[in-house]
Amino acid sequence: MNINSNNKKKVLMIQGLHEEGQKLLLARDDIEPITIMSANEDEIMQAAKEVHGITVRTANISRKIIESSKYLQVVSRHGVGYDSIDVDALNDCGVPLAIAADSNMISVAEHAMTMLLALSKNVFYYDNFARKADWTTRWDIRAWDIAEKNLLVIGFGRIGSRLVKRALAFDMNVFVYDPYVNKSEIKKSGANYVNNYLDVLPKMDAISLHCPKNKETTDMFSTNEFKIMKESAFLINCARGGIINEVALLDALKSNKIRAAGLDVYDDEPSTSSNPLFSLDNIFGLPDGFKEEVDYYLAYDWYDVKSGMVHDYSFLEDKLDFVHKVSFYLSSRIDGNKNKKDLVAVSKIKKSLLNDVQYSTAMSRLKTISMMKQAGIEKPDIQLWKRDIFPIKKSNYIVDKNITYYGE
Numbered sequence: 452m453n454i455n456s457n458n459k460k461k462v463l464m465i466q467g468l469h470e471e472g473q474k475l476l477l478a479r480d481d482i483e484p485i486t487i488m489s490a491n492e493d494e495i496m497q498a499a500k501e502v503h504g505i506t507v508r509t510a511n512i513s514r515k516i517i518e519s520s521k522y523l524q525v526v527s528r529h530g531v532g533y534d535s536i537d538v539d540a541l542n543d544c545g546v547p548l549a550i551a552a553d554s555n556m557i558s559v560a561e562h563a564m565t566m567l568l569a570l571s572k573n574v575f576y577y578d579n580f581a582r583k584a585d586w587t588t589r590w591d592i593r594a595w596d597i598a599e600k601n602l603l604v605i606g607f608g609r610i611g612s613r614l615v616k617r618a619l620a621f622d623m624n625v626f627v628y629d630p631y632v633n634k635s636e637i638k639k640s641g642a643n644y645v646n647n648y649l650d651v652l653p654k655m656d657a658i659s660l661h662c663p664k665n666k667e668t669t670d671m672f673s674t675n676e677f678k679i680m681k682e683s684a685f686l687i688n689c690a691r692g693g694i695i696n697e698v699a700l701l702d703a704l705k706s707n708k709i710r711a712a713g714l715d716v717y718d719d720e721p722s723t724s725s726n727p728l729f730s731l732d733n734i735f736g737l738p739d740g741f742k743e744e745v746d747y748y749l750a751y752d753w754y755d756v757k758s759g760m761v762h763d764y765s766f767l768e769d770k771l772d773f774v775h776k777v778s779f780y781l782s783s784r785i786d787g788n789k790n791k792k793d794l795v796a797v798s799k800i801k802k803s804l805l806n807d808v809q810y811s812t813a814m815s816r817l818k819t820i821s822m823m824k825q826a827g828i829e830k831p832d833i834q835l836w837k838r839d840i841f842p843i844k845k846s847n848y849i850v851d852k853n854i855t856y857y858g859e
Contacts, residue, residue: 459483460524463499466490466508468529492516499523507536509720514540525549531556531609532691534664553609560613562737563659563689566713567618570685570735571597571657598622603655605648605671606662606690607632607640614659615642626651629662653679657687664691672696677703685711692716697728704733711735 462476464486476484487498490510499505499520505512506527517523517540527549528536541548569575572594580588602618604611607629618625619641627637628648637644645651652658658680662668672686673696680686686709688695697718703709715737717726728734 460503461485461501462504462506463487463495463502464506465495465498465510466529468506472506496520509535512536517541517544517546527551530554532663534691556609556613559610559661559689560617562715563610563614563661563687563713564617566687566689566735566737567597567602567657567659570687570711570713571595571600575735576732597657599624600656601626601651601654603628603645603648603651603658604642605629605658605660607637608661610689611659611661612640614661615640626655649676649679652676653681655684656681657685659687660690660694662690662694664693668694670694670696673699674702677708680709682707683710685709685713687713689715692718692720701727701731704728704731713737 459481461483462485464473464476464484466488467473467486468476473484476482485498485502487494489495492511492513492515495510495512496516496519499516501522502520503522504525504527505520505523506529508529512526512535514537517526517537523544523546525547526536526541529551531550531552531554533548533550536548538548576593577588580586597618598621600623602623603626604615604618605628607615607627611627611629615625615627625642626645627640627642628645628651629637634644658672660672662671668691671694677699680703686695686700695712695714700712704712711733712728713735714728717728719726729736
């Protein structure tokens with residue numbers, strides 16, 4: 452077993468970790484957290500060579516990565532699904548996989564319910580006219596009630612079962628297809644048991660997918676399924692991209708074979724604005740798999756020192772070892788005093804993730820504060836951190852050991 456010079460086990464956090472999770476790791480004396488925001492296989496493989504544990508969000512963990520990480524003891528998926536991880540390779544190498552099974556089951560069930568209501572009420576169509584103060588569509592009724600409508604839920608796991616409960620509360624007629632759940636369990640919930648989803652599909656007003664992606668479910672909804680669905684029906688996928696064939700879905704939506712679709716997962720993630728589905732008016736897309744065409748920005752997280760306080764932290768420069776590059780930025784932009792310097796943690800972040808606290812530079816901040824305390828600076832406060840965002844331009848950044856940062 453490889454232990455670094457500080458007798459700490461290395462944990463690679465790919466695409467970040469929730470701030471509270473980062474705090475737990477930083478509080479451990481026996482763990483050295485390492486962060487990489489990239490989902491690139493080669494970059495992950497390089498970073499994972501000597502780590503003991505990996506936590507990951509949506510990036511693919513391939514056999515190549517697993518086999519090259521010679522000290523790997525565990526992989527933890529920050530979520531429920533694990534189709535992005537080569538489980539066969541983990542088994543071959545004797546490495547266990549952990550998932551956060553109950554972490555977001557209520558959130559996703561409510562998420563699906565939001566889509567169900569938004570699509571049935573056509574909220575974006577009406578919102579668009581309301582913002583223009585155009586009331587000519589007042590009598591153009593394009594919304595319908597979900598009460599007494601037929602909903603097919605595919606997958607009766609932690610999320611699907613909770614969506615069933617919520618849909619029943621809205622007086623929907625709920626049908627469930629899940630060949631791996633006992634018929635009595637489904638009936639006990641108040642839903643109707645379905646032996647073959649294709650048999651009931653022509654009668655369904657809405658379908659919501661909550662099953663894993665595997666050989667059985669890949670392209671589960673494609674051309675043939677859309678042919679037998681109601682033209683007024685809509686399809687929701689909060690499960691995994693690939694369960695719906697996107698080419699067939701695009702055709703079904705454009706030709707009005709089905710009414711609409713709600714998606715927060717896509718074949719290619721993160722998806723781009725060039726995805727033809729986003730050009731349609733009858734698509735409700737959410738950003739779990741969406742990114743801007745501009746890939747990366749730099750986030751400057753700087754310590755906002757109180758006015759009049761001496762804040763020359765340059766003496767720390769040789770003492771601190773940060774997860775992200777830490778530079779000492781002239782504080783003239785704060786108080787006009789070019790002789791003082793502020794402590795700045797700099798990170799390269801995808802633009803689409805800038806406003807997501809889970810992908811923020813919280814690790815830089817926490818690591819910086821931890822080191823500040825060790826260096827004798829009393830009571831550093833994470834609330835004093837501020838943020839500036841800059842687009843990456845080749846003229847004003849330097850690449851050094853896979854860390855991108857602004858240079859003075």
